[in-house]
Amino acid sequence: MNKFKLTYSRFSETSILVEWPPYISPKILNDVLLFKNYLLKNDSESIIQITSAYCSILITYGFNSVDIDAQIASLKSKYDSRQDFEIRPQKLWKIPVCYDLSFALDLKELSLEKNLSIPEIVRLHSEAIYKVYFIGFLPGFLYLGGLDKGLFMPRRKSPRQHIEMGAVGIGGEQTGIYPMASPGGWNIIGNSPIAFFNPKLEQPCFAKAGDCIQFVPVDFKTHQEISSHVKNKTYKIESEAIDG
Structure with missing residues (x-):
């Protein structure tokens, strides 16, 4: 140990x-x-x-x-003096993300800056397994480590006054999802239709520090369908147990 x-x-x-x-x-x-x-x-x-x-x-x-x-x-x-600490069970959460340009406000700029095609950016971003380091900034905002170095991008010089709920962004060496509408300076490359924070639940945020996240690309139609299921409380986030 x-x-x-x-x-x-x-x-x-x-x-x-x-x-x-x-x-x-x-x-x-x-x-x-x-x-x-x-x-x-x-x-x-x-x-x-x-x-x-x-x-x-x-x-x-x-x-x-x-x-x-x-x-x-x-x-x-x-x-x-510790001999051993009990390992908390951890999960891998699979989060649907739509990278459609109607959501991805900065995807074209990122593509030009990195000299990568949009499909290549989507592949690199969605293939990685991200570690949840902690939750902060906004309730349910997951600070994720594990972004491919080829996608590192400084925060925008001029933050936007309004970022949509579910916006998926890149800020420096990190990626993350805005759990609610707010100002923000990260580079927006997609949107997730699921809810990341619900104060009415015993555990308001489904993920915990130490869990892992993988993004699953979906098209615009699927994004809208999932969004409807989320509103109707009939959507369950896919997850699996992993070793700590």
């Missing part, structure tokens, strides 16, 4: 920031999530929330007064 040199620091009067080496790495992410899940399972009475990112966790305690130094010492001991 991988062990990393971690740093521990006071973040507030009731929270501690634990940081791994500052790299976007599946091995680091796996270690982050294993330690997070271990703490949630074994310290659930004292911890009210753990928020994870690429290479860190923010631990918030439920006490009005926290002995930060004592808690840091406890965290160090738990991480350094």
